Amino acid sequence: MECCRRATPGTPLLFLAFLLLSSRTTRSEEDRDSLWDAWGSWSECSRTCGGGASYSLRRCLSSKSCEGRNIRYRTCSNVDCPPEAGDFRAQQCSAHNDVKHHGEFYEWLPVSNDPDNPCALKCQAKGTDLVVELAPKVLDGTRCYTDTLDMCINGLCQIVGCDHQLGSTTKEDNCGVCNGDGSTCRLVRGHYKSQLSATKLDDTVVAIPYGSRHIHLTLKGPDHLYLETKTLQGTKGENSLSSPGIFLVDNSSVEFQKYPGKENLSIAGPLTADFIVKIHNSGPANSTVQFTFYQPIIHRWRETDFFPCSATCGGGYQLTSAECYDLRSNRVVADQYCHYYPENIKPKPKLQECNLDPCPASGGYKQIMPYDLYHPLPRWEATPWTACSSSCGGGIQSRAVSCVEEDIQGHVTSVEEWKCMYTPKMPTVQPCNIFDCPKWLAQEWSPCTVTCGQGLRYRVVLCINPRGMHSGGCNSKTKPHIKEECIIPTPCYKPKEKVPVEARAPWYKQAQELEEGAAVSEEPSFVPEAWSACTVTCGVGTQVRIVKCQVLLSFSQSVADLPVDECEGPKPASQRACYAGPCNGELPESNPGETDGLLGGLQDFDELYDWEYKGFTKCSESCGGGVQEAVVSCLNKQTREPADENLCVTSRRPPKLLKACSLEPCPSRWEVGKWSPCSLTCGVGLQTRDVFCSQIRSREMNETVILADDLCRQHKPNTVQACNRFNCPPAWYPAQWQPCSRTCGGGVQRREVLCKQRMADGSFLELPETFCSASKLASQQACKKEDCPSEWLLSDWSECSTSCGEGTQTRSAICRKVLKTGVSAIVNSSQCPPLPFSSSIRPCMLAICARPGRPSTKHSPHIEAARKVYIQTRRQRKLHFVVGGFAYLLPKTTVVLRCPTRRFRKPLITWEKDGQHLISSAHVTVAPFGYLKIHRLKPADAGIYTCSAGPAREQFGIKLIGGNQKLVARPGGPRSEEEAPRVRKAHPKEALQTHKHQNGIFSNGSKAEKRGLAAADAGSRYDELVSRLLEQGGWPGELLAAWEAQDSAERNASSEEDPNAEQALLHLPFTIVAEQQRLDDILRNLSQQPEELRDVYSKHLVAQLAQDIFRSHGEHRDALLKPSEQRISPVAIPPRKAVSSFSSLLRTAASSSGEAAGGSRRPHRKPTILRKISAAQQLSASEVVTHLGQTVALASGTLSVLLHCEAVGNPRPTISWARNGEEVQFSDRILLQPDDSLQILAPVEADVGFYTCNATNALGYDSVSIAVTLAGKPLVKTSRMTVLNTKEPAITVDIGGTIKTVRGVNVTINCQVAGVPEAEVTWFRNKSKLGSSHHLHEGSLLLTDVSSSDQGLYSCRAANVHGELTENTQLLILDPPQVPTQLEDIRALLSATGPNLPSVLMSPLGTQLVLDPGNSALLGCPIQGHPTPNITWFHGGQSVATVTGLTHHILAAGQILQVANLSSESQGEFSCLAQNEAGVLVQKASLIIQDYWWSVDRLATCSASCGNRGVQQPRLRCLLNSTEVNPAHCAGKVRPAVHPVPCNRRDCPSRWMVTSWSACTRSCGGGIQTRRVTCQKLKASGISTPVSNDMCTQLAKRPVDTQACNQQLCVEWAFSSWGQCNGPCIGPHLAVQHRQVFCQTLDGVTLPSEQCSALPRPVSTQNCWSEACSVHWRVSLWTLCTATCGNYGFQSRRVECVHAHTNKAVPEHLCSWGPRPANWQRCNITPCENMECSDTTRYCEKVKQLKLCQLSQFKSRCCGTCGKA
16 A cells, blocks of 8 residues: 655644645545545546546645555546557557567567456567567556456556446446346347258348347358448448458457358447348358347337426326337437337326415315316317318318317316327328219210201210219310201202201200209209100100209219109109191191291290299398299289289299308307217216307308307307206115135135115115115125145144153144135145155153152143044933034033043133133133033034143034934034035045044144134034934934924923824933944945945945944833834844845845835835945956956856846836846856846856946836956947937947037046956047046046037057057037128128129028019028038928929039029028038028019199190009109010090180390390290190280280390400519529509409409419529639648638629529539548658557657657657
8 A cells, every 4th residue: 555755854843734724725524534635636538538547646644654545546538439549458569569679670469368467568479479568567548358348557457337437347238238127129039041052142141230239140051151231321341251350340340250060250249330141152051040139129118208287276187198219319200110119118198186286266275076077188179071172083171180178067178289199189181082073975976957058966965973874063164065067068959048957856855955964963953854755656745754853962973862852942844745747647727828827926936924033032041151042923024014823834934043142151159969868877967968169151161160169159058967866766786896715715705785776966875675676786706716826734743752851743744735616635745845844843841751769740631532422312401521522412402511631630621612712601601620511502502612631632513403303504614604515415435535634634824723624624524424314214203393392482391292202202312322433434434335326325324323322222212112112123134145135234224214204105216236345356266256346357267257236126126137238148158047146157258348237117227337357357348339419418428439419518438447456547539648637537537518629539548467458439529500600701602603693691580682583593501510511402391402493503512592583483481401410500581572563643734724735644653562663673564555635725815925035235234135026826726826915915014025135244354564574583684574464344443353254364474584683603713722631621712693794793592593603612632741750650640649759769750740749
């Protein structure tokens, strides 16, 4: 350690004091407490980049030494060096290249990573093995090792962390992040296998992106790796990796190693470019490449800060958002960049309350509502879409989207958009009307109307929509003309007419009518079709046409038909008279001259009466755009007075004329929506509705805008209202579920379900349960239905191994697992955690052993227990018992329980009940003398009572017997009521197992819990035996009632009772006493019996138990009863042979119990074969005698086999025998004995098999098998049947056959095996062994809820030491026919079978298809099932194959029926019957044939009111089922003949006739037009004659013959003179000049531009020649370069815009029409050379960096470089 220098002895004391005072002024608080001066400033960094070191010094102010260091270091210049700087250690070595070493110059290379002294400068001479330490220390900041940041400081290696701090141990993660968690990159691991060939020599292995790290590739094979790179700037490169080594590729260090058949490539990274690793074919074999690297995640989600609070006080909220952030560019980018990485999970917006301080203006309090119905979150709201910008051809429509917030009153206000950013903003623009526009289509021209000279020709012009249909919607201004003049070159003999002759028929009419018919508008209007041909070829006929009410749908540019009442105004005539010329060549009855004159008059004059418009109706709307309809009236053209409408021709009535009115926008008003449904059906709910302020701008454009609420002046309607304010009916309201009672193993969770009524004020009223009529909701449910983890169950500690001194206690442990059903199972101990040795053994000491010569201490306490079971049969006031047993007692009995002890003081005895400590009470007395007294037993007293005397404990169980001789369940006991039946019905074998394992073995809980559990389990094991003993048939039933009658307080003791019953009471002892050992033996014996015999066998054992009990009580009974009154004992056991005594005893027991219960009549019962457990067989026995259920092994010496079969039942069953399922054929070797036994003499190998004894009577049957094997070889009982099941929920079969069943069935496959020794059974499925998870029980395999996955071949293998045998059963899962859920396949099949044919799918409920006669149809029968169902088709209940006259084809494997040429005979119901082994499905469909016909209806109105042309045309209609349809449907039907009826054939009254108006004298500004007016009369003959004007004047005023016309103003476009040419310059000498263009009258009055829109508008701008634009860019010469060499020289020049003639500068914008020249550039980019003083070595830059210029040997060699320094 370095110490500070001491002050010299000669220093004056005053100067030293001054130093002390001055130095302490700059010291820190920490330094002032020590003897050190303050730290000095930091020195200059040892390096300018790459990480250097800086130091700071301090001095010691004491004359003594100071503790600590006088120098400290820190890192500095922690920035990466440029690539050209090179390695710092290499620079230090190269500085010695020009210094001789032992008289020679060397080029020194660094020796790195020296383990002994990493901070010494060791260098190696290039090309030699010479290594020299050129300096003892490297410069501060030099890396100790190449792969770490640790640096050398003052010759010592100092630890540097990735945070560049000395002494820090922080490291970079795999992503290169210091102290990171690896979340900014992802590991990419892959494997590549080459597929190269002679034609494909190269392939890409993997592309590694920019920034990746820790790249490792290993190639195995003959091929070769190489690299391609691409920088972020787009520069590409390639490296062939021709030789191994370490080299730079795009500034990334690459290490390449090459071995025979193997190449390694490692890059530490991070990559500064994208690397593409490729492979080149170098050999015939394929190569593999394994690669790993860490790829950076450059786009990550970043959570934003909370947005501003929504309220300044009173409680608001604020949200966050998330944005995608580019880590390379440090900027926010589009979200899709972050979605590319699956690791990126977008954070959800956070919402928090803010500004919760009360608002002063609101009284200091504002309730903060939850964000629900009353105060929802802000949301996006959009205005309606605007009208489409184009009616066709594609347009756009827009809408405004804003963020709004709704308060509790329903007021909606606009808020800042960030509040809604937690959901995406709705689009504001969308395309619309993207279909093509309709276009005009002109057809061919007609022939010319004349055969010579000048005429006219016509053509039809249609408006065709994109679908090729004739519709409306075309622009009328662009319609091509429908007529034009034509000239026939043939000369005419008559003088040529001035005007072309108008065509009359058919071209003009057709063109005119099509034009009229196409006038469909966007408002409903009547559209007439073309007139039909005249109904007669001569004379007067009629024409008809169809008039439809139609509308143009602008969004689809199609025409839709509407009901007639949707169109306003009069409907055009659909019928008119027509004249086809005279008949039979006859002329009309008039002279020719007169006729010509009349006809000419008709052509020159018109009627006197005509229709005219007379003003308009009132506007239909007061604002927003309404319509006014022109009033049409019949006027006298001369007098201009109204006349009767009958005088005017109806067909000439002008069309309805409408005009717009009241176009100003309407005032704003509130618009209200419909109320929402009530939130509650009763008990006060809420309704909401939308209320917004709107203004109608234009009804015609359907333009309505939404305004701010404050623009509506009226009071805003309510947006929320209460509804359904009445009391609800009482209903069940459940509370939340409580936690599960168990954490696993199947528990129960409960909840409270109350009957409540929601009142009209929103409150709840709790009611009794009887008020709720509906069924109560479940208040408890099962939960945690999963297996518990295995755990150890430990027994109680055993007694101490010694009576004195140190001994040991042990206890046993079993591994138990509580299953999800709640049942405990013993599992392998390996499934439990390791059990420490101390858990199973512990030391103990009862007492200290007596020394020799001293008396020993007392032994430990002992309780003298009695192991008995007591059953009380008659009422007694008090019973005394000793602990150690169980008692089943009647209620209201007082019990005294004694606990006799030895070597223990009785006052210290303690008592417990079910693990809980007992104290004295009014009901239970704990006496100090060692006994317990329970007064008048009640159900709550049932339980386990424990007596404790020090370490000694004994128990006594008490259960109660009810009035029906059933055990009373313990209230609140350890088992719930649901579990009790399960416990009672437990298998006796399981009960025994429970007894074995749980007797004295408790759970690892508290002592009280252990005792309670043990008591609950152990105390129930005799329940079933006691219940059977109480139900024993030998006890008279009347005795049971007498037991209860004795205790009835309501009856008098001297009441009339049956004396026999009273005597019968004497048969029974007061209390039955049985030894526990005897009951345990019975339970053990029962557990070994087969299931089907257990019931009978238990009755026998219980009867025998009862007999033994009564025998012990017999002496007492004999003393009380007379001999004549003695009854038969319940069970008689006569002596029999040993072989059959067991079955006889059972028969006797069964018959005796039946007779005792029912008198002399025995009950009928099904047969039961008695099982018998006999001794094991010996192979050497010559004679074998056995009972059913055993296995017989035939040996070479076996001479006889006798198989016993005994059965009971009423009526007596009949016995028959079968072998392997076939009836046994008796012979002299196979005999049936009189007792129904089967005897086989001299058995042979053919006798091997399963022999089955069948017992049958009228009530049923029973069968049991016995196996006869050869020398003990395995034998399997088989059945070669095929079992088909479609209904039963469960089936059981023997192995060997085939099972076909539907899904969901429980299938049991029995594999009954035999063999000596017993054969072991192994199950296989599809030759794979089945695991323990399948339900295997005694050789049977249970498959629950089978599905298609269970289908397969199941094999049972039986094996023992003598061999093995395998039998198989095939399980096939059937699916009954059913309708598929997806119908796309059958629909595709129908469309492929008949693309244009009508089709229908059948269904179980039936479908319907309506067709025309003669059509074909496809009927599809959708079906699925396994095996594939067969499909049969029926028509009217008869197979389609047998139906006559039905043309049909069955296609697609029966799924499709094609019916052709349909007629009324073939209509009706069709059905398809799908059938397989699993079931049947019928589906139906009906075909209905419809037809069209013509119907002749009433006459139409007369075509004229007078004259000779009036006719009435009968109306012809096309009907379908009495409904009128389009006549086109009847086009193929015979049209009935209709004849017009003449009408109104009378003279017309005189009337004014007028000609057409002449042309107007002026085109604008007011002109005059005239016409001729005459009075004429039309006769009934059709002749019109002129009459006196007076005759018409009397009827109507004379029409005017002169009127004004073209009153509109005469307008023209006017314009001013051109302005000055001073606009912006657009080119050399070119500018723009303007003028004004406006619309005006000829008098010079200015008008709006719209008035002149029909005239072509003159231009208002033009190019012009401008002298001011005679400009160009002028540049000066370049200035001298700022440097003569190097990289930083530049030069400039002057650039200005000047006039071409004056050469003077003008503003630069005048030259903007041309590109501006550059005004600076780089220059003299060449290396500099110093001619005066030059370097003589190429290492001078390093000499300068290492500050070695002050040494003369370096200064002379580096004159140029050091001179610059």
